[in-house]
Amino acid sequence: MIMTRSVLAVALLSTASACSYLFGDEGMFPDETENYKKARELPPVKVPEGKDASALQEIYVIPPVREDLVLAGEFEVPRPTPLVAGAGQDVVRIQSLGDENWAVVAIAPGQLWPQLRSFLAAAGVGVGRVDAQLGIIDSNWLELEGQPMASRFRFRVEQGVQRGSSELHVLQMDQAGDVNTWPEQSDNLEQEAEMLRAVAQFIANSSDSAPVSMIADRAMSAEGKITLEESTQGYAYIRLGLPFTRAWASLAKALEDSLFEITDRDRSTGVYYVRFLGSDEDSERGWFSSLFGGDDDNPLVGRRFLVTVAAEDERAVTIRLAPPADAEQPLAKRDEQSLLALIKGNIN
Numbered sequence: 001m002i003m004t005r006s007v008l009a010v011a012l013l014s015t016a017s018a019c020s021y022l023f024g025d026e027g028m029f030p031d032e033t034e035n036y037k038k039a040r041e042l043p044p045v046k047v048p049e050g051k052d053a054s055a056l057q058e059i060y061v062i063p064p065v066r067e068d069l070v071l072a073g074e075f076e077v078p079r080p081t082p083l084v085a086g087a088g089q090d091v092v093r094i095q096s097l098g099d100e101n102w103a104v105v106a107i108a109p110g111q112l113w114p115q116l117r118s119f120l121a122a123a124g125v126g127v128g129r130v131d132a133q134l135g136i137i138d139s140n141w142l143e144l145e146g147q148p149m150a151s152r153f154r155f156r157v158e159q160g161v162q163r164g165s166s167e168l169h170v171l172q173m174d175q176a177g178d179v180n181t182w183p184e185q186s187d188n189l190e191q192e193a194e195m196l197r198a199v200a201q202f203i204a205n206s207s208d209s210a211p212v213s214m215i216a217d218r219a220m221s222a223e224g225k226i227t228l229e230e231s232t233q234g235y236a237y238i239r240l241g242l243p244f245t246r247a248w249a250s251l252a253k254a255l256e257d258s259l260f261e262i263t264d265r266d267r268s269t270g271v272y273y274v275r276f277l278g279s280d281e282d283s284e285r286g287w288f289s290s291l292f293g294g295d296d297d298n299p300l301v302g303r304r305f306l307v308t309v310a311a312e313d314e315r316a317v318t319i320r321l322a323p324p325a326d327a328e329q330p331l332a333k334r335d336e337q338s339l340l341a342l343i344k345g346n347i348n
Contacts, residue, residue, distance in 0.1 A: 092204040094196060095348075097249055099185060101193055103168040103200045104348055109135065109157050112166040112203065116155055119202040128152070141175060144191070150175045153195055154182055161225045161242065161250070161348045168203075170196045228337070228344055236337045238319040238344050239312070244270070247317040248309055254346035255307065258339075263304075270309040273324075276300050276339070300335055303327075307343075319343070 047053040093104045105112050116137065120127060126140035135157035141150040154171040161167075172186035172195065173179070186192040225241030240247050248267060255262055255274055264273040278301035304327070308320045321340055323331050 092200045094200055097246055099189060100246075101170075101196055103196060103203075104160060105166045105168060105200075105203060106164070107166060108164050109159055109166045112157050112168065115203050115206060116157060116168070116199065118206070119199050120155075122202070123198070125153075147191075151188065151191055153192075155199070159225060161240070162345075165348070168196070168199060170199070226344055226347055228340055234333075235320065235322075236333070236340050238340055238347075239316060240319060240347060241316050243315055244309065244311045244317055247319075250347050251307065251309060251319065251343075254343050254348075257346040258342045260305075260307075260343075270311075272307040272309075273304070274307055275302065275304050278302075300339065305331075305339075 045056055047056065091106045095102055095104055107115075113132065113135070119125075120137065120139070125142065127137060128140045129136070129138040131137075137155045139153045139155075141152050143150050152173050152175075154173070156169040156171070158167040158169065159165075170186075170192050171182060172188050172192040173182060174187040176187075227239050228236060229239055230236050240250075242250065248270070251272065252262065252265075255272060259277045260274040261277055262272055262274050265271065266273075278298055304324055305321050306324055308322070310318050310320075312318055319340075321331075321336060321343070323329075
């Protein structure tokens with residue numbers, strides 16, 4: 001027994017010594033898990049003039065958080081923002097506006113990209129060109145059953161309006177005419193719609209096991225196309241990265257989902273005339289009114305507002321909310337931001 005204990009003690013000492021030699025601070029494999037605390041921030045590397053600096057960009061850029069604006073002056077605890085109506089939406093929804101169709105997918109572009117590649121492989125669609133930076137995949141020419149000529153398709157993945165969402169656009173081209181330049185609109189809208197439905201169904205069926213493409217995720221921003229900002233004049237507004245036509249249509253649906261009643265609208269001036277209805281007692285959000293003691297205690301219920309859409313450029317608009325000129329009382333800054341945040345969460 002004494003000999004056994006001695007051998008065991010020697011073995012333990014040998015093991016401890018070996019661990020120190022291998023993994024200690026002076027060992028061959030020192031523990032570096034805490035080294036980040038000693039890291040120093042260094043200035044960006046300067047690249048000689050005329051040289052490409054794209055390889056030196058930040059790999060994991062931390063986007064600014066702009067969900068809430070800081071209220072000026074004395075701090076006052078704001079009312080809770082009503083729950084977003086679209087929080088329980090389907091994973092994939094096909095949207096239409098005029099002749100334009102696209103799929104809104106409730107996963108980030110970095111997840112949608114490999115799902116799209118998987119669909120093309122499963123469907124036996126040959127790929128002619130892939131550009132993960134632009135989010136574009138061009139198929140080879142396909143002989144479709146019952147069609148007089150071959151077709152090919154361009155699949156484009158974009159960041160969605162809301163953070164963590166994506167948009168998938170499909171463009172179709174016939175083999176007739178200029179085959180070197182993609183058209184602005186599909187040559188065959190029925191083929192485009194059929195292909196979009198097929199991809200959307202595949203993604204909906206396999207979204208739970210979606211892998212992530214880091215290249216696509218880096219290339220396509222995860223911030224979304226919508227932010228709540230504050231002007232130099234002090235009023236809050238929504239900046240939406242959509243052209244006016246689509247923004248105008250999206251806002252109408254968002255206002256209804258945010259429990260506003262649209263009493264009138266003037267597209268030529270970009271104005272919606274609305275009245276805030278408050279919580280919906282028939283929906284799961286009805287419990288929220290209890291936080292105010294009921295809608296009667298919420299001073300915003302029943303008030304009228306103007307919601308204005310103004311084009312910033314061809315790809316972006318600004319959305320403001322304000323009481324009408326004949327309103328008896330002004331809109332408090334915290335209430336303005338709360339209502340805009342509610343609308344912002346329902347725009348897609």
